[in-house]
Amino acid sequence: MTDHRHPRALLVEDDPVSAAFLAAALDRVPLRVDVAHDCAAARRIGAGASHVLWVMDAHLPDGRGDALLRELRAQGLTTPAIAHTAAREGEQHERLLAAGFLEVLVKPLSTSEIVAAARMALGLDAQVRRSAAADAGRPLWDDAAALDALLGERAHLTALRGLFRPELLGLRDTLRAVIDADDDEALRSHLHRLRASCGFVGAARLGDAAATLAAGDARAEWPSFAAVLEATLAQFPGD
Numbered sequence: 001m002t003d004h005r006h007p008r009a010l011l012v013e014d015d016p017v018s019a020a021f022l023a024a025a026l027d028r029v030p031l032r033v034d035v036a037h038d039c040a041a042a043r044r045i046g047a048g049a050s051h052v053l054w055v056m057d058a059h060l061p062d063g064r065g066d067a068l069l070r071e072l073r074a075q076g077l078t079t080p081a082i083a084h085t086a087a088r089e090g091e092q093h094e095r096l097l098a099a100g101f102l103e104v105l106v107k108p109l110s111t112s113e114i115v116a117a118a119r120m121a122l123g124l125d126a127q128v129r130r131s132a133a134a135d136a137g138r139p140l141w142d143d144a145a146a147l148d149a150l151l152g153e154r155a156h157l158t159a160l161r162g163l164f165r166p167e168l169l170g171l172r173d174t175l176r177a178v179i180d181a182d183d184d185e186a187l188r189s190h191l192h193r194l195r196a197s198c199g200f201v202g203a204a205r206l207g208d209a210a211a212t213l214a215a216g217d218a219r220a221e222w223p224s225f226a227a228v229l230e231a232t233l234a235q236f237p238g239d
Helices: 016-027 039-048 065-074 090-099 111-121 143-149 154-169 171-180 184-201 204-215 218-234
Strands: 008-012 032-036 053-057 081-085 103-106
Touching: 008 016, 008 039, 016 032, 016 053, 016 111, 032 039, 039 065, 053 065, 053 111, 065 081, 065 090, 081 090, 081 111, 090 103, 103 111, 111 184, 143 154, 143 184, 154 171, 154 184, 154 218, 171 184, 171 218, 184 204, 204 218
Parallel strands: 008 032, 008 053, 053 081, 081 103
Antiparallel strands: none
8 A cells, every 4th residue: 555655646547447557557656646537526636636646548538638637737736747548649649738738648658668757757866976887786687677567477478578678679879869969859769768678678787887878868877877888788698
C-alpha cells in the first residue's frame, strides 16, 4: 500500500482494467493515485485537490483529454500532465502535445515506461548528476529489477532483450548525429525511449547514463555514456 505521505496524482481513465494497471504502476513512482473515470469527475477532483501529476486518457466518455487539459489550464492550474492513448497517428499526438501534455504514451504500456515518464515529468531525473560510467556499484544488468518491473515474467524479459539488442547496435551513431546537429528535441526523444527500454530489460547502468546525458551537457557527458553503451553490449546477457 502506498504511504500516505507520498504526493498525489490524478489518473483520468474510464476503463477499469486500464485504470487499475496504471494506478498500480504510478504507485511505484511512488505516488498516491486519485482516479477519475470521466471529464466531469476530473474537473471536480483536479480543481479541488493538490496533485503533482495528471495522467489522462486521450479519449473519455464525455470528452477528449486535450480539451480537458486546456480547460484546467484556463483555471490557472499548472500541474504537469501526461497523456496516454491507443492511437498511433502522429496528428493526434501533435494535438495532445500542443494542448500542453509533456508526453504521449501509446498503449499497451509497460509498468517501467509509465514510471519513467512520471518521474521525468516530476523532474526527478535532474537529481541524476553523477558520471554513470564511474559508478562501479551500479550493475550493468539488473535482472531482479527488470523482473520486478515485468511482474516476474522471465519469458517476457528474454523476448524484450531480444528486441533491445538490435536497437542498441545502431544507437551510438544515431545519438552522436543528433548531438552534433544540436537537435535537443530529437535527443530527448531518443533518450526517453532508451531509458524506458533500459528499465524493463534491466540495463541499469545504461539507463543511468542516459538520464545523465539528458540532464547535463550532452557533449561533455558523451564519452561516459558511450563507454557504458559499449560495456552494456559487450556483456549482453546470453553472450
